[in-house]
Amino acid sequence: MAEFKVVAVIGAGQMGSGIAQLAAVAGSDVWLLDKDAGALHGAKGSISNSVQRFVNKGQLSKEVGIKALERLKYTSNLEDLRYADIVIEAIVESEDVKKKLFAELDKIVKGSAILASNTSSISITRLATATKRPQQVIGMHFMNPPPIMKLVEIIRGADTSDETFTATKTLAERFGKTVVCSRDYAGFIVNRILMPMINEAFHALYTGVATKEDIDAGMKLGTNQPMGPLELADFIGLDVCLSILKVLHSGLGDVKYAPCPLLVQYVDAGRLGRKRGIGVYSYV
Numbered sequence: 001m002a003e004f005k006v007v008a009v010i011g012a013g014q015m016g017s018g019i020a021q022l023a024a025v026a027g028s029d030v031w032l033l034d035k036d037a038g039a040l041h042g043a044k045g046s047i048s049n050s051v052q053r054f055v056n057k058g059q060l061s062k063e064v065g066i067k068a069l070e071r072l073k074y075t076s077n078l079e080d081l082r083y084a085d086i087v088i089e090a091i092v093e094s095e096d097v098k099k100k101l102f103a104e105l106d107k108i109v110k111g112s113a114i115l116a117s118n119t120s121s122i123s124i125t126r127l128a129t130a131t132k133r134p135q136q137v138i139g140m141h142f143m144n145p146p147p148i149m150k151l152v153e154i155i156r157g158a159d160t161s162d163e164t165f166t167a168t169k170t171l172a173e174r175f176g177k178t179v180v181c182s183r184d185y186a187g188f189i190v191n192r193i194l195m196p197m198i199n200e201a202f203h204a205l206y207t208g209v210a211t212k213e214d215i216d217a218g219m220k221l222g223t224n225q226p227m228g229p230l231e232l233a234d235f236i237g238l239d240v241c242l243s244i245l246k247v248l249h250s251g252l253g254d255v256k257y258a259p260c261p262l263l264v265q266y267v268d269a270g271r272l273g274r275k276r277g278i279g280v281y282s283y284v
């Protein structure tokens, strides 16, 4: 069984920084890579703040928190990842960009390393074709924010081996997560069901059924969800929601997944949600 002494995470955005934090707290040496130095700088600050919050709440000892921060290294150089036992990518939700990255990684990391993707919806089977190790390619889909949400969806591609599945599941459990296993169809379990709900909330807003506040309050109080669907879309990122809906639409071939024009327009306008200070709601 792989020990996962060295874990590499690619993409230091909201997901990647949280995954890197989990791996460091669980005792691995962690490389966090991003092509953008500003993103690495931001991730360093947000991980440090997040670890401090866990310590303040008594959910993590100060010693473990300090050691975790010491285990984290930041880089923009792929070569630094060559000793990783697993690489978890959390870069932009684009099949072409992820495939290009996997092809490069395949040449750099050691032969035994697992290549995992945090993709929300893209086919693991197709990502694996960019490598010569499809049996070691797997989907490891964390929920947002990774340090808090309890679930990891694990997705087996057509050629993912039992060893890779078992090792990845063990790692997710070491992070304190509960694992569900999905077959490799667009959207897997969670987004297959969540994104049509978010899209329908946009349609309700677009066609004037109700105000954004009433749509969210209705779903929050009426179905006992912690956030309304529009608020949740802002939290996830409207660009991420749009990408996932496009994958559902093309992958499953059903018009019911076609993105609502209002969602498309918000993304076109750069209203990407909380991360940009404006989405359905304004955060400035």
Ligand code: NAD
Binding pocket: 010, 011, 012, 013, 014, 015, 016, 033, 034, 035, 036, 039, 089, 090, 091, 092, 093, 094, 097, 101, 118, 119, 120, 121, 141, 142, 143, 144, 235, 236, 237, 240
């Ligand atoms: P994000 O925009 O916050 O961060 C992405 C980061 O990747 C950026 O810092 C960017 O500079 C970096 N990046 C992009 N291309 C790169 C490359 N080729 N090499 C190195 N770095 C690169 O995005 P996010 O919300 O963290 O999402 C990342 C992935 O996680 C996506 O695949 C998304 O679908 C998935 N995901 C997102 C959520 C969510 O709620 N946002 C939840 C689960 C999974």
